[in-house]
Amino acid sequence: MEFQEAKNKFVQTWGALGSQWGINKTMAQIHALLMVSNEPVSMEDIMEELQISRGNASMNLRALMDWGIVYKEFKAGERREFFTAEKDLDELAVKISRERSKREIKPALKVLKEVSSIKADASAEEKHFVEQTGKLYDFVLKADNVLDKMTEYKDNWLAQILIKFMK
Amino acid sequence: MEFQEAKNKFVQTWGALGSQWGINKTMAQIHALLMVSNEPVSMEDIMEELQISRGNASMNLRALMDWGIVYKEFKAGERREFFTAEKDLDELAVKISRERSKREIKPALKVLKEVSSIKADASAEEKHFVEQTGKLYDFVLKADNVLDKMTEYKDNWLAQILIKFMK
DNA sequence: ATAAAGTTTCAATATTTTTTGAAAGTTTAA
DNA sequence: TTAAACTTTCAAAAAATATTGAAACTTTAT
Numbered sequence: 001m002e003f004q005e006a007k008n009k010f011v012q013t014w015g016a017l018g019s020q021w022g023i024n025k026t027m028a029q030i031h032a033l034l035m036v037s038n039e040p041v042s043m044e045d046i047m048e049e050l051q052i053s054r055g056n057a058s059m060n061l062r063a064l065m066d067w068g069i070v071y072k073e074f075k076a077g078e079r080r081e082f083f084t085a086e087k088d089l090d091e092l093a094v095k096i097s098r099e100r101s102k103r104e105i106k107p108a109l110k111v112l113k114e115v116s117s118i119k120a121d122a123s124a125e126e127k128h129f130v131e132q133t134g135k136l137y138d139f140v141l142k143a144d145n146v147l148d149k150m151t152e153y154k155d156n157w158l159a160q161i162l163i164k165f166m167k
Numbered sequence: 168m169e170f171q172e173a174k175n176k177f178v179q180t181w182g183a184l185g186s187q188w189g190i191n192k193t194m195a196q197i198h199a200l201l202m203v204s205n206e207p208v209s210m211e212d213i214m215e216e217l218q219i220s221r222g223n224a225s226m227n228l229r230a231l232m233d234w235g236i237v238y239k240e241f242k243a244g245e246r247r248e249f250f251t252a253e254k255d256l257d258e259l260a261v262k263i264s265r266e267r268s269k270r271e272i273k274p275a276l277k278v279l280k281e282v283s284s285i286k287a288d289a290s291a292e293e294k295h296f297v298e299q300t301g302k303l304y305d306f307v308l309k310a311d312n313v314l315d316k317m318t319e320y321k322d323n324w325l326a327q328i329l330i331k332f333m334k
Numbered sequence: 335a336t337a338a339a340g341t342t343t344c345a346a347t348a349t350t351t352t353t354t355g356a357a358a359g360t361t362t363a364a
Numbered sequence: 365t366t367a368a369a370c371t372t373t374c375a376a377a378a379a380a381t382a383t384t385g386a387a388a389c390t391t392t393a394t
Contacts (some may be wrong), residue, residue, distance in 0.1 A: 129206035
């Protein structure tokens with residue numbers, strides 16, 4: 001396989017993966033492109049390589065920066081802005097976990113707490129509802145805490161879990 | 168808050184959460200509805216409660232059964248089919264992990280392996296590409312193994328990780 | 335102060351994904 | 365075997381989401 005072909009395949013695959021995890025396709029593709037570039041890339045180049053419009057590139061770069069996984073770089077003597085991706089994979093995992101926790105899990109927890117605290121009447125139906133949503137609240141809270149804890153181990157959480165878990 | 172209101176809120180929230188995790192909204196809503204029902208629910212009732220069409224209900228129930236998180240039940244003397252959700256949350260997490268691993272991670276790993284094995288020429292660009300995709304392959308493989316291992320612990324993986332990790 | 339080089343915004347448009355509903359298919363009871 | 369009760373399928377329609385591109389905006393050099 002040629003380098004260009006491999007690069008393309010990687011960008012496409014990473015893009016598809018991203019879109020299944022709540023990050024949109026172009027966003028994931030830009031990230032992929034930056035991650036395998038050995039030096040900062042300009043917006044022009046991103047537009048060119050992915051065949052996307054300026055507006056699209058701009059919006060998705062902004063979103064990636066909001067997630068904290070892409071950075072702006074300034075090159076001496078250059079007017080244009082360049083971009084680089086977070087390349088440290090542990091760091092990347094931590095940032096993505098934190099962001100998803102903040103955006104998705106925390107709000108869901110709030111609702112779970114609310115709905116599991118209604119005063120159930122004597123019916124089996126309502127009792128079951130309160131019990132089940134209560135369990136769900138506990139479960140999601142625990143899972144979210146695991147994420148939080150993992151981010152503290154940062155550099156090596158995966159390896160550490162593995163050591164403790166495997167065989 | 169009234170029971171009906173709480174139930175509705177829960178179904179909506181779970182639906183929104185699901186749609187951010189690669190499961191579609193209706194699918195997640197049906198699952199939510201079944202999870203908080205103390206007894207099996209017929210397709211009619213699902214259509215009625217979620218205000219969706221027969222076709223939609225049928226397809227999404229099928230998908231949920233393919234994921235292994237919703238079951239058909241037959242009631243004695245009843246012609247119709249009824250449905251229940253997996254209510255054990257550890258079991259639910261295991262099934263979802265396995266399914267996502269199979270559908271998303273495994274195929275991505277295959278591509279990562281491929282593209283990271285190209286013969287890089289001497290350029291920094293190609294060297295960086297091979298190195299970075301190689302790291303990504305190792306990382307994703309490790310993460311996938313963690314999931315696999317966790318599913319073996321099944322009933323209590325979350326609690327176990329917590330015990331080992333917290334403080 | 336002006337123009338050039340670049341970036342952002344957002345309404346309109348295109349694409350993708352989901353939903354509908356009616357026809358085809360199945361199962362069961364009589 | 366037939367018809368009633370129910371389920372599945374899938375092409376067409378609707379809804380949701382992503383993308384474009386041109387105008388507005390910002391920054392820098394002269």
